[in-house]
Amino acid sequence: MSVLFSPYALGPLTLRNRIVIAPMCxxxxxxxxxxxxxxxxLGQLALSGAGLLVIEATAVEDIGRISLGDLGLYSDDNEAALGRVLAAIRRHSRMPVAIQLGHAxxxxxxxxxxxxxxxxxxAEGAWQTVAPSALSHAPGEPPPLALDAAGLARVKAAFVRAAQRADALGLDAIELHAAHGYLLHQFLSPLANQRDDAYGGALENRMRFPLEVFDAIRAAVPARMPVGVRISATDWVDGGWDVAQSxxxxxxxxxxxCSFIHVSSGGVSPLQKIPLGPGYQVPLAEQIKRGVGLPTVAVGLVTEPAQAEAIVKAGEADLVAIARAILFEPHWPWRAAAELGAQVEAPPQYWRSQPRELKALFGDARIGQR
Ligand SMILES: Cc1cc2nc3c(=O)[nH]c(=O)nc-3n(C[C@H](O)[C@H](O)[C@H](O)COP(=O)(O)O)c2cc1C
Known part of the structure; x- marks a missing residue:
């Protein structure tokens, strides 16, 4: 029996398998x-048979976008536009859909x-960025404005409003983006946060704003909606954020x-030295899972079904997220199910693609298909 293809409960939300489609801008x-x-x-990914689709980093205010092309959830127009996409997905897929809320x-x-x-x-439309401290990400880049009390309150309120919009859209879960050197990670990391008020200095102070944002979101959406957090478990820089702090x-x-923790790494400093290799962040996920005990998602160069199966079977993580491999091969979970002797849900329009020797691949998954 495949563990990767066994169901998993994130609080009240049950996923059909342990494969998560990682958020991708x-x-x-x-x-x-x-x-x-x-x-x-997103329509294509919603037909992939994964257990959960996480929509890309979605900005909670316009100045929180990485680029002018970022998805947002800060206006009525944003909400309506995403609503149209979700309505189409829901007509053709039962896959739960989460959204990653962030601020760059x-x-x-x-x-x-x-x-x-x-x-x-x-001349290209640059805007003044904000951060915990007025420190640029890389030398030569325009410095951000350090957020004052009013700025912190505005950003927190923007997270809450976006979370309420996510709930109104019927999204199934929220992932708070506190990784990859974006705003909430900037508060956590001593490399980006050099404040001398209650939001900087000691670990407890650096965690304060991200925790306040988490609390405010958690309080603003119904209990049935899982709210998890994506972190960078280490900055990969001496003197930076690390596993113990994570x-x-x-x-x-x-x-x-918190409903789950999604363990990535890096992104806060150009000085990072990342030891890239197959499953390179899995040991981080394992340490976080053991130290914290929350449902844990591992991600990063997990490309093979047997590799993903081994991770969940060994209990290194509860869920495995896939990013690039599922862009390359949008039916990756179908192949994984085939290789692991499991079953996967597929749309009836594609049932005739089931290989003759894999008669049960879409087997029971047909039951309950809308
Ligand atoms: C095109 C692309 C866009 C990405 N956008 C996001 C994003 O919006 N939020 C995020 O947390 N990570 C983002 N990532 C990182 C992925 O979620 C994932 O952590 C990373 O690619 C490692 O997983 P992989 O080896 O399976 O690709 C992005 C990665 C790619 C390739």
Missing amino acids: QYSAENGNAGDWHMIH GRKASSHAPWDGGQCLAP IAFGQALAQRG
Whole structure:
């Protein structure tokens, strides 16, 4: 029996299997609005048979967008545009859909990666970024404005409003983006946070704003909606954020009713040295899972079904997220189910694709198919 293809409960939300589609920015929105690309991209992924689809990092205010093409959930138009995409997905897929809510902080106001990813110039529509401290991400980049009390309150309220919009859209879960060097990670990491007030200095102070944002979101959405957090478990820089601090943060989140922790790494400093390799972040996930005890998602160069199966079977993580491999092979979970002798849900329009020798691949999954 495959563990990867066994169900998993995230609180009241039961996933059909342990495969999560990791959030992936598409830089293809207009004024934060999802459009045809999102319909095609998310629609395709919603037919993949994964247990959960996490929509890309979605900005809670316009200046929190990484690029002008980022998805947003800060306006009525944004909500309506995403609503259209979700309605189409729901007509053709039963896959639960989560959304990653984030704010880019000092990493905002940039070009899309395929245009080089550098900071926008004023003539290109650059805007003043915000952060815990007025420290640029990289030398030569325009410095952010350090958030004052009013700024902190505004950002927190923006997270809450976006979470309420996510709930109104019927999304199934929220993932708070506290990884990859974006605003909430900037508060956690001593490399980006050099405040001398209650939000900087000691670990307890650096965790304060991310925890306040978590509490405010948790209080604003119904209990049936899981709220989890994606973290960078280490900055991969000496003197930066690390696994011990991540465990302390995870424990504080667990006490506050966090539903899951999604373990990534890096992104806060150009000085990072990441030891890339197959499953390179899995040992981080395992340490966080052991130290915190929350449902844990592992991610990062998990590309093979047997590899994903081994991770959940060994209890290194409860769920495995896949990003690039599922863009390359949008039916990756079908292949995984085939290789692991399991079953996967597929749309009836595609049932005739079931290989003759894999008679049961879409077997029971047909039952209950809308
Ligand atoms: C095109 C692309 C966009 C991404 N956008 C996001 C994002 O919006 N939020 C996030 O937390 N990580 C993002 N990531 C990181 C992935 O979620 C994932 O953690 C990373 O790619 C490692 O997993 P993989 O080896 O399976 O690709 C992105 C990655 C890719 C390739």
